[in-house]
Amino acid sequence: MGGNSVLYDKIIKGRSIKKDYKEVALTGYVKHKLRTVKTSQFFLKEGPLAILPFSKNYFSFVWSINKDFYENNSKKINNLAKSKIKNILKIKKNIQITNTQSYPLKLNLKTKYFNKNLLILGEGLHTIHPIAGQGFNLVLRDIKKLKEILKYYSQLGISFKNSFALDDFYAQRKIENIVFGLGVDVTHAFFKQNKYLDPFKEMILKNISKNNVVKKISKIISNQGLSI
Numbered sequence: 001m002g003g004n005s006v007l008y009d010k011i012i013k014g015r016s017i018k019k020d021y022k023e024v025a026l027t028g029y030v031k032h033k034l035r036t037v038k039t040s041q042f043f044l045k046e047g048p049l050a051i052l053p054f055s056k057n058y059f060s061f062v063w064s065i066n067k068d069f070y071e072n073n074s075k076k077i078n079n080l081a082k083s084k085i086k087n088i089l090k091i092k093k094n095i096q097i098t099n100t101q102s103y104p105l106k107l108n109l110k111t112k113y114f115n116k117n118l119l120i121l122g123e124g125l126h127t128i129h130p131i132a133g134q135g136f137n138l139v140l141r142d143i144k145k146l147k148e149i150l151k152y153y154s155q156l157g158i159s160f161k162n163s164f165a166l167d168d169f170y171a172q173r174k175i176e177n178i179v180f181g182l183g184v185d186v187t188h189a190f191f192k193q194n195k196y197l198d199p200f201k202e203m204i205l206k207n208i209s210k211n212n213v214v215k216k217i218s219k220i221i222s223n224q225g226l227s228i
């Protein structure tokens with residue numbers, strides 16, 4: 001049911017780690033005729049714009065922008081996105097943007113996952129900023145772990161109702177979900193424009209991009225999580 005259902009508060013009573021980024025993610029599909037488009041992210045002054053190819057002539061984009069900027073430009077936001085994309089990819093011809101949608105961006109990390117035999121899964125457990133493209137990865141890792149735990153109890157012949165399956169799931173997933181959620185929050189803060197800190201950030205990023213070990217570790221963590 002996504003991240004915003006009121007049902008979750010009825011299932012679990014407990015505080016969660018919350019933050020309103022006061023940003024909106026504008027998403028859409030772009031049809032193009034370029035030979036190759038690589039998955040990439042551009043840190044524009046209005047906010048990060050990710051390009052995510054999904055077939056030969058299409059890519060999707062995610063542009064995270066300040067809520068006020070979005071509201072002040074809502075009528076021309078698609079055209080603004082179009083000209084930014086044309087500019088960064090050096091496209092001269094017209095491009096088509098379709099399926100545009102917008103999402104308010106929030107951080108919400110639950111500190112309780114279940115009540116009796118009712119478990120929350122997906123965005124309901126952790127809503128994070130899309131800057132690192134990790135939200136659904138966390139959900140998939142949750143599902144993989146839940147499958148392993150349920151298999152373990154069913155092989156012992158213990159009914160799920162009488163098992164510690166949900167306690168085990170909570171214990172084994174909570175730390176990674178919180179560390180990732182907060183890590184993405186720090187990443188978002190790091191990439192926010194700041195005219196005093198930007199020269200230092202550039203230096204740090206240049207050093208990271210030269211360091212193959214750091215790049216390799218960050219790729220492994222993004223792809224496989226912390227329980228590698």
Ligand SMILES: Cc1cc2nc3c(=O)[nH]c(=O)nc-3n(C[C@H](O)[C@H](O)[C@H](O)COP(=O)(O)OP(=O)(O)OC[C@H]3O[C@@H](n4cnc5c(N)ncnc54)[C@H](O)[C@@H]3O)c2cc1C
Pocket residue numbers: 001002003005025026027062103121122123124130132133134135136137138139
């Ligand atoms: C802009 C953006 C970019 C993202 N990019 C990435 C990325 O690159 N990589 C990544 O790993 N993750 C990414 N994510 C995160 C990813 O989209 C979510 O983690 C994932 O969609 C969560 O799945 P979900 O099923 O929990 O919720 P959702 O995908 O939100 O699905 C919930 C569904 O339930 C439906 N629903 C709600 N209430 C009801 C109801 N009462 N009855 C019936 N249906 C209902 C909704 O309409 C919706 O279709 C991104 C998120 C955003 C907002």
